[in-house]
Amino acid sequence: MDIKAVSRLQEYVEFIENSLKNYSLSDKLGLQKSVAEAMDYSLEAGGKRIRPVLVLEFCRICGGDYKKAAAPACALEMIHTFSLIHDDLPCMDDDDLRRGKPSCHKKYGEAAAVLAGDALAIRPFQIIADDKYLNDHIKVRLISELSCSSGPEGMIGGQIIDMENEQRSSVDEANLRQMYALKTGALIKTACVMGCVSASADEEKIKYAEEYAENLGLAFQIIDDILDVTSTENVLGKPVGSDNEENKTTFVTLFGIEMAREKAMEYTEKALKIADKFENGYFLKELTEYLLVRNY
Amino acid sequence: MDIKAVSRLQEYVEFIENSLKNYSLSDKLGLQKSVAEAMDYSLEAGGKRIRPVLVLEFCRICGGDYKKAAAPACALEMIHTFSLIHDDLPCMDDDDLRRGKPSCHKKYGEAAAVLAGDALAIRPFQIIADDKYLNDHIKVRLISELSCSSGPEGMIGGQIIDMENEQRSSVDEANLRQMYALKTGALIKTACVMGCVSASADEEKIKYAEEYAENLGLAFQIIDDILDVTSTENVLGKPVGSDNEENKTTFVTLFGIEMAREKAMEYTEKALKIADKFENGYFLKELTEYLLVRNY
Numbered sequence: 224m225d226i227k228a229v230s231r232l233q234e235y236v237e238f239i240e241n242s243l244k245n246y247s248l249s250d251k252l253g254l255q256k257s258v259a260e261a262m263d264y265s266l267e268a269g270g271k272r273i274r275p276v277l278v279l280e281f282c283r284i285c286g287g288d289y290k291k292a293a294a295p296a297c298a299l300e301m302i303h304t305f306s307l308i309h310d311d312l313p314c315m316d317d318d319d320l321r322r323g324k325p326s327c328h329k330k331y332g333e334a335a336a337v338l339a340g341d342a343l344a345i346r347p348f349q350i351i352a353d354d355k356y357l358n359d360h361i362k363v364r365l366i367s368e369l370s371c372s373s374g375p376e377g378m379i380g381g382q383i384i385d386m387e388n389e390q391r392s393s394v395d396e397a398n399l400r401q402m403y404a405l406k407t408g409a410l411i412k413t414a415c416v417m418g419c420v421s422a423s424a425d426e427e428k429i430k431y432a433e434e435y436a437e438n439l440g441l442a443f444q445i446i447d448d449i450l451d452v453t454s455t456e457n458v459l460g461k462p463v464g465s466d467n468e469e470n471k472t473t474f475v476t477l478f479g480i481e482m483a484r485e486k487a488m489e490y491t492e493k494a495l496k497i498a499d500k501f502e503n504g505y506f507l508k509e510l511t512e513y514l515l516v517r518n519y
Numbered sequence: 520m521d522i523k524a525v526s527r528l529q530e531y532v533e534f535i536e537n538s539l540k541n542y543s544l545s546d547k548l549g550l551q552k553s554v555a556e557a558m559d560y561s562l563e564a565g566g567k568r569i570r571p572v573l574v575l576e577f578c579r580i581c582g583g584d585y586k587k588a589a590a591p592a593c594a595l596e597m598i599h600t601f602s603l604i605h606d607d608l609p610c611m612d613d614d615d616l617r618r619g620k621p622s623c624h625k626k627y628g629e630a631a632a633v634l635a636g637d638a639l640a641i642r643p644f645q646i647i648a649d650d651k652y653l654n655d656h657i658k659v660r661l662i663s664e665l666s667c668s669s670g671p672e673g674m675i676g677g678q679i680i681d682m683e684n685e686q687r688s689s690v691d692e693a694n695l696r697q698m699y700a701l702k703t704g705a706l707i708k709t710a711c712v713m714g715c716v717s718a719s720a721d722e723e724k725i726k727y728a729e730e731y732a733e734n735l736g737l738a739f740q741i742i743d744d745i746l747d748v749t750s751t752e753n754v755l756g757k758p759v760g761s762d763n764e765e766n767k768t769t770f771v772t773l774f775g776i777e778m779a780r781e782k783a784m785e786y787t788e789k790a791l792k793i794a795d796k797f798e799n800g801y802f803l804k805e806l807t808e809y810l811l812v813r814n815y
Contacts, residue, residue, distance in 0.1 A: 251672075252672065253697065254679075254680045254698070255671065255701065262671070305637075312633065314633060334611050334682055335679070337605055338675055338678055338679055340637075341637075342671040344637055345670040348644045348662055348665075349663060349670060351662075352660075352662040359655035359656050362659050363648050364648075366645075366647075366658075366662060367645060367649055369644075370641050370644040371645050373641055374641040374645060375544055375551065375555060376544070376547075379554060379637050379641070380550075380551035380554060381551070382634055383553060386631070387550075387553065405551065
């Protein structure tokens with residue numbers, strides 16, 4: 224990433240952090256303020272803010288003012304965070320750590336973590352509905368997108384498939400693709416589409432955004448699968464080899480490392496080609512390379 | 520309740536059951552269809568459908584066509600059901616039974632119950648956003664209402680207070696009222712308001728609906744507290760005396776049974792008086808008496 228792109232990325236991330244702070248309820252709740260603390264704790268745990276950055280960037284390259292897309296950007300990050308909190312619960316993946324810090328239920332207890340997750344699943348819709356910049360038509364479309372992609376037809380559906388695959392003796396390519404498309408792909412696609420919708424983009428641009436997101440999501444997932452085998456814990460910042468230990472089907476177990484690498488390259492190139500269709504897609508291309516051209 | 524009112528109630532409940540079936544995803548999902556089964560299981564477990572009935576009735580008495588309020592009515596019932604599923608989880612109230620049937624996590628496992636609850640927290644917003652009858656302005660207002668009253672500022676906030684009260688050595692009246700107002704009152708109020716909004720009612724009617732709902736909610740809660748002490752398990756259909764066993768603060772422990780009865784009467788009369796302000800509020804009054812004039 225060149226310096227200009229780094230500076231834009233920093234600008235976006237800073238805007239997202241500030242906007243999330245503005246939406247915090249910690250000073251606004253009475254007796255129930257501890258739920259706001261748990262929500263803020265998990266929201267502030269960081270991560271790369273990839274999804275909200277995509278919302279802002281697609282808003283910008285569709286000719287919109289990204290500063291008016293704070294609501295959809297933060298709403299999406301909240302939905303993502305809700306899914307992480309519930310994923311970490313003892314009855315789900317039972318993870319004690321999230322990004323190097325105690326996971327929400329380790330810090331606040333299981334009941335509070337369930338409720339903080341619930342709160343972060345519902346508040347996004349309030350934030351969009353109550354926004355002062357977007358018009359009603361745009362709000363309804365954003366809410367339709369977000370609820371569809373995060374609900375049983377999207378992310379939650381993917382989590383169910385993932386959970387049930389643990390009991391299956393074998394998982395084929397169609398299943399794996401469907402699971403990834405829903406569990407992680409749906410929100411990435413929605414990020415790009417919500418950015419376009421916030422800028423009142425035409426349907427052609429929305430279609431490009433969807434195609435871009437599909438390729439980005441696939442490449443990202445395949446690279447994740449490769450890194451789980453080839454990287455070291457130090458480089459990756461999380462344990463490696465966990466897929467193998469859990470006997471999970473991944474793109475690597477299905478195709479082998481070499482072919483997985485080729486596929487990742489193929490999808491990366493497709494995503495870059497679509498980014499080219501946007502007049503001012505320079506940063507989007509830099510971002511795509513930054514996200515995808517990792518040590519695989 | 521007279522025969523005419525019973526027949527209207529039946530008409531509403533039938534309409535709600537059919538609408539919920541129409542919104543079922545069980546035939547529409549692929550690999551993840553088990554989540555739709557768990558959602559349907561809990562939605563079909565029944566209950567009196569009080570909240571969606573209030574949506575339909577307030578739509579009607581504000582001059583609207585109640586058949587066009589299926590989306591807000593079912594959305595609200597889904598939110599209510601999601602809260603019951605998560606409330607029953609082992610880390611929350613740990614209830615094995617709900618309305619005489621195995622609770623969702625007993626039937627489908629804990630992880631599936633968390634996800635089915637999550638799905639029922641998100642899908643309501645999709646149902647409203649994608650509705651074919653309501654206009655965008657009404658949709659946005661309904662979503663704003665529903666998300667606010669079910670999120671951390673509403674129902675989920677009340678659940679947090681309730682949970683934390685278990686650790687408190689004493690709970691005062693202000694705390695108890697706030698907890699009830701959020702945990703159960705908020706959704707009842709939203710039911711009445713969403714009905715009005717669906718019919719494009721003016722702000723004066725919405726204000727009456729809010730006042731009605733506040734009194735209905737309070738009376739309902741006080742009667743629940745009284746019945747927990749005075750009723751028998753047979754009449755109530757659930758164990759009695761559970762509040763006392765858990766050493767819970769209720770309106771009865773704060774005021775004694777006699778004064779609690781007086782307060783319940785007072786709020787019931789207030790609710791009936793406000794129902795009178797609606798031109799065709801006959802059924803609403805019958806319904807109020809049906810809900811409130813129980814064996815207390």
